[in-house]
Amino acid sequence: EAGVAQSPRYKIIEKRQSVAFWCNPISGHATLYWYQQILGQGPKLLIQFQNNGVVDDSQLPKDRFSAERLKGVDSTLKIQPAKLEDSAVYLCASSFILAGEMVDEQFFGPGTRLTVL
Amino acid sequence: DAKTTQPNSMESNEEEPVHLPCNHSTISGTDYIHWYRQLPSQGPEYVIHGLTSNVNNRMASLAIAEDRKSSTLILHRATLRDAAVYYCILRDMSFGNEKLTFGTGTRLTIIP
Numbered sequence: 001e002a003g004v005a006q007s008p009r010y011k012i013i014e015k016r017q018s019v020a021f022w023c024n025p026i027s028g029h030a031t032l033y034w035y036q037q038i039l040g041q042g043p044k045l046l047i048q049f050q051n052n053g054v055v056d057d058s059q060l061p062k063d064r065f066s067a068e069r070l071k072g073v074d075s076t077l078k079i080q081p082a083k084l085e086d087s088a089v090y091l092c093a094s095s096f097i098l099a100g101e102m103v104d105e106q107f108f109g110p111g112t113r114l115t116v117l
Numbered sequence: 118d119a120k121t122t123q124p125n126s127m128e129s130n131e132e133e134p135v136h137l138p139c140n141h142s143t144i145s146g147t148d149y150i151h152w153y154r155q156l157p158s159q160g161p162e163y164v165i166h167g168l169t170s171n172v173n174n175r176m177a178s179l180a181i182a183e184d185r186k187s188s189t190l191i192l193h194r195a196t197l198r199d200a201a202v203y204y205c206i207l208r209d210m211s212f213g214n215e216k217l218t219f220g221t222g223t224r225l226t227i228i229p
Contacts, residue, residue, distance in 0.1 A: 004160075040221070041219075041221060042202075042204055042219025042220050042221055042222055043161065043217075043219045044219070045216055045217065045218070048216065056216060091160050091161075093160070093161075105163040106153075106161075106163065106217060107162075107163075108159075108160025108161050108162065109160050110158075110159060110160055111159075111160050
C-alpha cells in the first residue's frame, strides 16, 4: 500500500514570497490533515478536511495560509506572503474511519521542509 | 484537550527493554491514550493506543494505570531503529473528535 505522498521535500524562499505544498493521501482515506512542525516542537494541526469539507481550521493563520482539497482527494496548502516564522516542516496526514469505529490511526507523509530567508 | 507530561529525554541500551512514562492526571473517561513516534527526518507514525486495559501489538505494549492517570509505553527489546521522539497523546472521542494534539515528547536515545 502506497503511503502519503508530499512534494516538494524541501523549499527555500525569501520572506514575502509565496509557496505551495501538495499532498496525496492514501487511497480511500476520507480525512486529510495538515500539520506545522517547528524545530524542537511537536506537530501542530493547521487544518482538517473530511472529504472536501473543512472540519477544523481553528489554528490556521487565515490572513496568509490557505488550503483546499478539491474532489476530496489531493490537497494543496499555500502560504502568501511567507514570514520568517513560517520556517518549519509541513506534514500531511490521512486517516480512514470505519463506520462505527471510534478510533483511527493517522498516517503521515515525510513532510516538506520550508526555509524562509 | 487534556495535557500529558513526559520526560524530555531518555537513554537505553540496545537489546534491553525500555519503559517510557506518561502522566495524564486530568484524563477524562472518554480520552483514549495514543502513542506515536517520530523517527529522524520522517513524519510521525502510530505505535499503539488504549482506553483502560493494557494493550499489546507487534511494536510495543501499553500499560495503563488502574486510575488511568498515567501510562507506560514498553519496548520489549530496543534496537537502534527505535531511536525517535515518542509522543503520548490523549484524544477525546466522545464527540468523534479526531484531532491529535502533540506535546514535545520524549527523545529516546539507544546506546549500542
